[in-house]
Amino acid sequence: MRLGIDIGGTKTAAVALGDGDAMSEMLRLPTGFGADEVLATAQSTVERMSELAGVPADRFDSIGVGIPGAVDAATGRVAHAVNLGLEGLDLGPRLSDRFGVEVRVENDVKAAALGAHHLLTNAGEAPDSMAYLNFGTGLAAGILQGSRLLRGGHGVAGEVGHLPVDPAGVRCGCGQTGCLETIASGSAIARMWPTAHPLPALELFDAADAGDERAVEVRERFLGGVAAAVRALVLTVDVDAVVIGGGLAALGGRLDEGVHRILDEWAAESAFLASLELSRRVRVIPLGFPAAAVGAALVGAAAPESDSPWPKS
Known part of the structure; x- marks a missing residue:
């Protein structure tokens, strides 16, 4: 089961893709503002989806997150997201450490x-x-x-x-x-x-x-x-x-x-x-289709890309 989370400026949505890409009901929660609140929202979403799916969070095959702003997909770091009050958040690593599952992060539109x-x-x-x-x-x-x-x-x-x-x-x-x-x-x-x-x-x-x-x-x-x-x-x-x-x-x-x-x-x-x-x-796109959340689930299950899109410092 692959979990996808779409963190938006005001709400966070999540779906899980099961066997045959069967899609669970979508969960929606309000999104917090600032690094601590965004991280807390993401953690709450994983925990709630774990309850709904009836499996421990560490039993998800993968977790993917779509989020606005500048994202380094190779490291899972959100460099900045103005509408969320973020200026540097290691979202992927922080969630991975919390739940014991590799977490991949991608820009929400991608x-x-x-x-x-x-x-x-x-x-x-x-x-x-x-x-x-x-x-x-x-x-x-x-x-x-x-x-x-x-x-x-x-x-x-x-x-x-x-x-x-x-x-x-x-x-x-x-x-x-x-x-x-x-x-x-x-x-x-x-x-x-x-x-x-x-x-x-x-x-x-x-x-x-x-x-x-x-x-x-x-x-x-x-x-x-x-x-x-x-x-x-x-x-x-x-x-x-x-x-x-x-x-x-x-x-x-x-x-x-x-x-x-x-x-x-x-x-x-x-x-x-x-x-x-x-x-x-x-x-x-059909009304109601959670494209970003579904895409995030696919991001989570994807093999890592070899090159970061960001220039080397």
């Missing part, structure tokens, strides 16, 4: 890419290469070539949210101007569509469907940004499939249909883009 690939494989698709586009508060991608994560020379492969696309746009939190993340993300929608509604994206799409001209304008700008992220990934790494996930994937069919529509419009104007069949490559 873990989710593995989970999404697992989902497609079980559905009979098994793409040789795939990108997982995570649209949450921000925007980032995890990329797989074969069954391996593409990290790049410094561990930042897939940071498409910080590709500048609009020189006249707003300043991004990264310090650049007009990044994709300022157009296609939860924070972008909150800025372009100010509202007290707890789910701004849902209200935006509802208002656009009802004919609100301003809502239509914002929705189309957002969908154009999502489509641009798909195009950027295909043009740079030519993946067979692009899976859209993250909190905004809850828009479901409306997101799927909107992105396909825009990609098809671009294809109608460009023979080159038409030849790439961009819309054919896009999927939106």
